[in-house]
Amino acid sequence: MPPKKKVRKRTINSDGDADNEVDSSPKPSLKRKASSSVEALEGTSAKQYCRWLMKSEPESRFENGIDVKFGIEDLKALPNQTSCWDGVRNYQARNFMCQMKEGQLAFFYHSNCKEPGIVGIMKIVKEAYVDHTQFDKKDVHYDARSNPEKPKWSMVDIQYQRMLKRFLPLSELKEYHLQHRTNGGPLKDIMLFTRPRLSVQPLTTEEFDFILSLEDQEPL
DNA sequence: GCCAACGTTGGC
């Protein structure tokens, strides 16, 4: 088992079923099947997702008396700088995690904090497997409706890679997003703003590369 | 702490 962490990951909800998707989003485009191909992943456009953005809270916040804080510094401090990304309780987010392949990269995003934004890069080191915290009554993300015979929730393991050369604030990403929406550009459809509450989201390589290039640019 | 957006639940 990877380091046990209290990772922040979001959301509670329930129902559904185990491994086949269930995607409650009323949203038009994303309709996808559980695990399958990258192809299945993206609704209408032919975008390929092989990069990710994962949110976690770097500041203390107590849920049922348990601190859910888990920032990039916490990840860095773990043995192997590796952790499981447990606690995701949203079908869309789970389904995206199930699409992740070993070796792919993800941005570590700090949410619900003073300075929300992207702080670093991590790598998927273990593909989706059962999130044991769903059966742990003491865990913040315990899900009484999940059955061990048919677990509902999955997680992946991720490993710290590096910090970005500079912090990329949400506000700056938003400016680019708005700009690109008007004039065209790689961030015009980025889920960070089109699906603001999704805690695990895919990025196209264009989106990922553009964001990464910002670390060498002056802040807006 | 507020609150908008939106996902989930459950009555019908």
Place this chain on the structure above:
DNA sequence: GCCAACGTTGGC
């Protein structure tokens, strides 16, 4: 299957 009520996310 609709939809109102409720709960959560997360920026501000």
